[in-house]
Amino acid sequence: MLNLLESAAKKFGVPSEVLDLIGRPFISQIIDEFPTLLLPPIMNTLKQEYMKNGLEWIKQNAMSLREQFLLLKKLYGPAWILA
Numbered sequence: 001m002l003n004l005l006e007s008a009a010k011k012f013g014v015p016s017e018v019l020d021l022i023g024r025p026f027i028s029q030i031i032d033e034f035p036t037l038l039l040p041p042i043m044n045t046l047k048q049e050y051m052k053n054g055l056e057w058i059k060q061n062a063m064s065l066r067e068q069f070l071l072l073k074k075l076y077g078p079a080w081i082l083a
Contacts, residue, residue, distance in 0.1 A: 001028040004039065012043035018050050021062045030069065 002024055009019055019027070031037055050058060 008039045008043045
């Protein structure tokens with residue numbers, strides 16, 4: 001999955017720094033846990049946010065994003081642990 005993630009990021013023009021901040025294992029786990037989320041739309045969203053708000057914005061908001069996913073998973077899905 002990580003090779004696919006790297007390939008998709010490169011194809012969509014998402015800098016590796018964005019993947020570093022969000023976390024490759026985290027993105028991979030989200031895709032594994034929620035099969036309806038597809039890699040191209042995720043990469044497209046990351047690219048749009050990077051271009052619109054910049055790397056610093058992503059850095060500041062990555063932790064909040066992770067916490068929101070954890071909360072949604074606790075409320076609506078089986079227990080899981082993020083790597």
